[in-house]
Amino acid sequence: MPVSATNSKVVYDAIKAAGVRLVSALPETWLVHLVRLADEDPDMILVRLAKEEEGVGISTGAHFAGLRTALLMQNHGFLQSINGIASLALLYKIPLLLLITDRGTMGERDPWQTEGGKYTRKVLDALNLVRDELNRPDEVRGKVAKAMTLAQSSLSPVALLLGRDLMWEEPTA
Numbered sequence: 361m362p363v364s365a366t367n368s369k370v371v372y373d374a375i376k377a378a379g380v381r382l383v384s385a386l387p388e389t390w391l392v393h394l395v396r397l398a399d400e401d402p403d404m405i406l407v408r409l410a411k412e413e414e415g416v417g418i419s420t421g422a423h424f425a426g427l428r429t430a431l432l433m434q435n436h437g438f439l440q441s442i443n444g445i446a447s448l449a450l451l452y453k454i455p456l457l458l459l460i461t462d463r464g465t466m467g468e469r470d471p472w473q474t475e476g477g478k479y480t481r482k483v484l485d486a487l488n489l490v491r492d493e494l495n496r497p498d499e500v501r502g503k504v505a506k507a508m509t510l511a512q513s514s515l516s517p518v519a520l521l522l523g524r525d526l527m528w529e530e531p532t533a
Contacts, residue, residue, distance in 0.1 A: 364529045368393030370497045371459070371522065374504035375430045380457065381405060382422045384415035385432035390461040390527045394432055412437035416444030420454045428508065430457045435464065435476040438519075439483060445517055446487065453515035457508055462493070462521040467528075484519055495523040 372394055375383070383398040384407040385391055398406040405427075409415050412433045419429040433441065438460045449456050463470075464477020484491045490510060494500050503520060511518040 362529045363390055363392055364527055365393045367497050367500075367526050369397065370500050371494070371504070371526075372397040374501040375457070375459070376401075376404070377501060378457070378504050378508035379428040380430045380508070381427045382407065382419070382429040383432060384409050384418050384429065386410075386412060386434075386437060388432075388434045388437070388461060390434070390463070390522065391432050394459075412441040413444040416441055416448055416454075416456065419456055420448055420452070423454055428455075428457070428512075430459055432459050434461045435480040435521075436473075438480060439476060442483065442487070445489075449517050450487065454517070455511035455515050456517035457504075457511050458489075458517055458519040460519055460521050461527065462523050465524060467524050480521070487517075489517050489519050490514075491519040491521060493521045493523055495525045497526065500526070 382405040385395050386409050398404045407418050415431040419431055422429045438458065448454065460480065463473040464475060468474055468477065492503055492507065494503055507518045507520050
């Protein structure tokens, strides 16, 4: 599988370093190693979701219990979770760290992924959510730490888009 296990570990280590103790996710190709790492880590709580919007409620409850969380989702899942983000996290000032696989952008080969990539940034902007992109392993730790700091200080969701250059390794011939 061409999903980068090495860079997934870099992302996982960064979210742990930012104090995350609960991760919620659905199965998704680019997230496979992140979900496995969380599942194998006795210090991490992994909540497997039926739909992404559930993660907003779970992270809200965890926030009130004093835990830092990360929601791992594909951009289609982000689009599906808008109701929870708008009517719960934004309304009640809940810090969320959203790690969104940036599918449907340049280089996408799967036709079913292309539509989400057209709208993800526009919807993040419409919701007034701060966002940044993770494309290189050397920038991950710092950007994750800054995103968590901003989410906590602003009591608002903050999104990091996991780019193809970070998450995908093209097979060599």
